[in-house]
Amino acid sequence: MKKNNILRKILNYKEFGLVIALIVLLIAALFINKSFFTFGNISRTLTNNSVFAILTVGIMFVLITGGIDISIGSILAVSGVSVTELMIMNNSIPPIVLILAGIAIGAACGLINGFLVGKMKIVPMIVTLGTMYVFRGLAFVITQGAWRFPHMFTEAFASYAKTEILGFDAIVFWAVGLFIVAGLFLGYTRPGRRLYAIGTSSESSKVAGIREDNVKILAYVLCGACAGLAGALYAANYLTVSSDIGKGYEMTAIAICILGGVSITGGRGRMDGVVIAVILMSVITSLLSMIPGYSVWQDALQGAIIIVAVIVNIANGSLADKRALRERGNRI
Amino acid sequence: MNDCILELNDVVKTFGGVTALSGVQFRLKRGEVHALMGENGAGKSTFIKVITGVHQPDSGTILLEGKRITLKNTVESQKLGIAAIYQHVTSFPDLSVAENIFMGQEILTKAGTYNWRAMRREARKYIEPLSPEIDVTKPMSTLSVAQQQLVEIAKALSRNARILIMDEPTASLTRHECEELYSIVDRLKADGVSIIFITHKFEDMYRVAGRVTVFRDSQYIGSWDVNEISNAKLIEAMVGRELNQLYPEKTSEIKQEVLRVEGLYKEGYFKDISFDVRAGEVLALTGLVGAGRTEVCQTIFGIMKPDKGRILLDGKEIKINSPADALRYGIGLLPEDRQLQGLVYELPIYQNVSAPVINNFVKRGLISVKDEMAKAIELCRKIKLKAKDIAAPPSSLSGGNQQKVVFAKLLNCDLKVLILDEPTKGIDVGAKNSIYEIINELTASGYAVIMVSSEMPEVLGMADRIVVMRSGRVAGCFNIEDATQEKILAASLVKSDEKGGSAV
Numbered sequence: 001m002k003k004n005n006i007l008r009k010i011l012n013y014k015e016f017g018l019v020i021a022l023i024v025l026l027i028a029a030l031f032i033n034k035s036f037f038t039f040g041n042i043s044r045t046l047t048n049n050s051v052f053a054i055l056t057v058g059i060m061f062v063l064i065t066g067g068i069d070i071s072i073g074s075i076l077a078v079s080g081v082s083v084t085e086l087m088i089m090n091n092s093i094p095p096i097v098l099i100l101a102g103i104a105i106g107a108a109c110g111l112i113n114g115f116l117v118g119k120m121k122i123v124p125m126i127v128t129l130g131t132m133y134v135f136r137g138l139a140f141v142i143t144q145g146a147w148r149f150p151h152m153f154t155e156a157f158a159s160y161a162k163t164e165i166l167g168f169d170a171i172v173f174w175a176v177g178l179f180i181v182a183g184l185f186l187g188y189t190r191p192g193r194r195l196y197a198i199g200t201s202s203e204s205s206k207v208a209g210i211r212e213d214n215v216k217i218l219a220y221v222l223c224g225a226c227a228g229l230a231g232a233l234y235a236a237n238y239l240t241v242s243s244d245i246g247k248g249y250e251m252t253a254i255a256i257c258i259l260g261g262v263s264i265t266g267g268r269g270r271m272d273g274v275v276i277a278v279i280l281m282s283v284i285t286s287l288l289s290m291i292p293g294y295s296v297w298q299d300a301l302q303g304a305i306i307i308v309a310v311i312v313n314i315a316n317g318s319l320a321d322k323r324a325l326r327e328r329g330n331r332i
Numbered sequence: 333m334n335d336c337i338l339e340l341n342d343v344v345k346t347f348g349g350v351t352a353l354s355g356v357q358f359r360l361k362r363g364e365v366h367a368l369m370g371e372n373g374a375g376k377s378t379f380i381k382v383i384t385g386v387h388q389p390d391s392g393t394i395l396l397e398g399k400r401i402t403l404k405n406t407v408e409s410q411k412l413g414i415a416a417i418y419q420h421v422t423s424f425p426d427l428s429v430a431e432n433i434f435m436g437q438e439i440l441t442k443a444g445t446y447n448w449r450a451m452r453r454e455a456r457k458y459i460e461p462l463s464p465e466i467d468v469t470k471p472m473s474t475l476s477v478a479q480q481q482l483v484e485i486a487k488a489l490s491r492n493a494r495i496l497i498m499d500e501p502t503a504s505l506t507r508h509e510c511e512e513l514y515s516i517v518d519r520l521k522a523d524g525v526s527i528i529f530i531t532h533k534f535e536d537m538y539r540v541a542g543r544v545t546v547f548r549d550s551q552y553i554g555s556w557d558v559n560e561i562s563n564a565k566l567i568e569a570m571v572g573r574e575l576n577q578l579y580p581e582k583t584s585e586i587k588q589e590v591l592r593v594e595g596l597y598k599e600g601y602f603k604d605i606s607f608d609v610r611a612g613e614v615l616a617l618t619g620l621v622g623a624g625r626t627e628v629c630q631t632i633f634g635i636m637k638p639d640k641g642r643i644l645l646d647g648k649e650i651k652i653n654s655p656a657d658a659l660r661y662g663i664g665l666l667p668e669d670r671q672l673q674g675l676v677y678e679l680p681i682y683q684n685v686s687a688p689v690i691n692n693f694v695k696r697g698l699i700s701v702k703d704e705m706a707k708a709i710e711l712c713r714k715i716k717l718k719a720k721d722i723a724a725p726p727s728s729l730s731g732g733n734q735q736k737v738v739f740a741k742l743l744n745c746d747l748k749v750l751i752l753d754e755p756t757k758g759i760d761v762g763a764k765n766s767i768y769e770i771i772n773e774l775t776a777s778g779y780a781v782i783m784v785s786s787e788m789p790e791v792l793g794m795a796d797r798i799v800v801m802r803s804g805r806v807a808g809c810f811n812i813e814d815a816t817q818e819k820i821l822a823a824s825l826v827k828s829d830e831k832g833g834s835a836v
Contacts, residue, residue, distance in 0.1 A: 200426035267426035
């Protein structure tokens with residue numbers, strides 16, 4: 001009886017499909033290349049995807065409200081280059097201050113997006129398309145087109161991403177920590193739940209007395225802050241910075257969110273789904289890079305996966321609609 | 333006078349030029365259930381929105397326990413203990429039932445985070461007496477419409493409302509659920525809650541209400557003790573209007589049958605719909621809002637697909653899979669919402685008129701604007717459109733003239749059957765008359781017209797035959813000679829012994 005319950009719980013688990021996909025992929029990995037399962041490879045894979053993971057959390061906030069932010073790649077760049085320049089100007093600034101500065105710069109960028117979307121009521125796609133260029137331009141102005149290379153970075157700053165803890169790089173723990181904090185925020189706090197409320201029904205939110213504009217601003221500020229953190233950690237991890245960093249990352253982050261079940265129209269999206277999606281995407285890229293000649297397929301495959309994920313979501317949705325209609329029909 | 337908890341005097345509310353409430357009064361006694369009745373569009377919904385602070389009255393006073401109040405928004409009315417359960421559910425479909433109930437008044441832990449456990453427990457406490465099978469952890473969207481309404485009721489209960497407004501709460505409930513609701517209403521009454529119960533069902537009124545107030549045409553008609561007024565008198569109070577010279581003399585001659593539907597069925601919307609319409613005839617499809625009339629029309633026009641049933645045109649069965657099919661067969665629809673579905677607001681009038689038949693004006697692969705305009709002008713003359721410029725967009729026209737553009741568009745197609753969904757909705761009296769004349773001319777020239785209308789005088793003034801729908805079924809058919817307002821209203825209201833609609 002009890003066993004039955006557990007089984008049902010597993011089957012009813014929302015991200016069941018994703019978990020199955022992940023398991024299938026991991027079994028495939030066994031045949032493709034056994035060295036996938038070496039600790040070194042797993043650790044490296046996680047490190048390589050931590051920046052994406054942080055960006056994904058950020059954009060998740062915005063997607064849940066029904067918005068979108070395609071400027072996060074540019075925010076990452078502004079934050080990354082600013083932090084790097086600060087460090088070069090004054091080597092004695094404590095690295096934690098640099099990281100906080102990166103978050104603050106990102107949050108400030110997010111505030112601009114949030115103000116334009118929330119208060120000025122401009123379509124998010126247009127706002128962030130504009131600021132995507134503005135922020136990228138700012139990054140270029142700050143660097144004056146110059147590249148910064150590893151020898152210019154301080155040991156202390158780099159250690160914030162690269163110190164090994166239990167065999168994993170510190171940057172992995174930043175991502176994991178952010179997942180936990182963001183998960184709690186979305187699930188258990190009033191502002192977190194407000195993001196879902198305005199995303200699921202703007203009309204009902206008004207009736208419930210929720211200030212939609214302020215909630216939107218919050219979402220974009222949080223998203224910007226995450227992108228800012230990602231920028232600072234990008235610099236500390238890769239130790240090579242130019243105004244071009246993070247280009248196109250926004251699309252990958254959005255893609256991971258969609259794969260993880262975050263609704264592009266707002267209101268839906270759970271942290272566990274996104275975590276699994278991040279892992280899934282990481283496994284795919286890692287596996288492809290291990291098969292000679294197949295890494296060129298990465299983009300095409302990523303795109304195909306998104307479309308499949310969306311089709312599955314739509315199928316689920318129409319099933320639910322049919323069920324509701326049938327129940328109504330019973331009463332007529 | 334002191335036993336009144338809520339008192340409204342001379343409340344006036346207008347929207348633009350349309351009067352929604354003109355000098356309405358209302359008295360709600362402490363701990364009473366007060367039924368509010370009236371036809372569609374009598375002003376009940378606006379009245380509720382004034383009490384809850386969604387709309388602010390233009391003039392008049394609202395007294396709560398003898399003190400004058402002004403309500404700027406719903407938050408203020410909630411603070412004063414006024415809660416409303418709207419006819420159209422205002423919920424968050426993606427959020428759980430528990431979260432919906434506690435939206436805005438969440439139970440928090442000491443750390444300030446959501447106390448999900450406590451909220452689920454409390455939510456169950458409020459939901460269980462209403463419907464034990466509702467799982468409070470499931471998203472609202474997985475619930476049926478009736479269940480969602482129960483959640484709304486639970487939400488209001490959880491807010492300890494002193495004044496509870498229910499806008500047709502039993503409209504989508506089964507018999508059993510109604511009984512449950514009645515007992516809850518009784519319990520609330522015993523607890524001293526005052527309830528305004530808007531309903532179309534006499535059953536509701538007799539079961540729960542002590543007094544009844546009737547609105548008609550945005551006006552207050554009267555209040556009675558429920559056991560002092562007869563059904564017949566109440567219906568008279570609700571309809572008692574005079575038919576005047578708004579409707580033109582019939583000039584058409586009714587000929588052969590053109591369209592027939594048999595046993596049309598669509599799960600969740602309507603069942604066993606059969607009727608026919610003849611050339612030169614106006615068949616009115618009436619009933620209360622939500623009875624399924626629009627859905628039937630959309631099905632005939634190919635927007636929705638029926639699960640069962642046949643549609644016959646000139647005696648031959650046809651399959652209509654899309655509006656394009658319908659138009660090819662000669663069936664046209666004038667949609668209820670002309671702004672959204674009938675017109676392209678930004679395009680010039682003549683392009684709107686020619687949109688469905690644009691291929692007719694193509695010469696050597698290009699559109700001949702000259703021909704297109706000429707035809708549009710001809711049609712607009714025919715329907716006496718008042719427009720300064722045929723190239724101006726429809727947004728520059730009045731509501732009545734916009735509707736004429738939609739008519740012109742339909743006339744441009746080669747049609748036999750016209751389905752008109754609320755053709756005079758939101759149009760002022762003068763313009764209504766000219767719409768009626770157009771309809772009259774159309775039937776005279778051989779069109780078969782199906783007219784969906786909620787307005788009783790319009791139905792009686794225009795129709796040759798009347799089909800009344802109720803909860804997705806045909807509840808009555810009348811020839812115009814033996815139709816009266818009372819008969820139609822009686823057919824459209826749900827009878828007291830009807831089991832949620834299982835039998836008619």
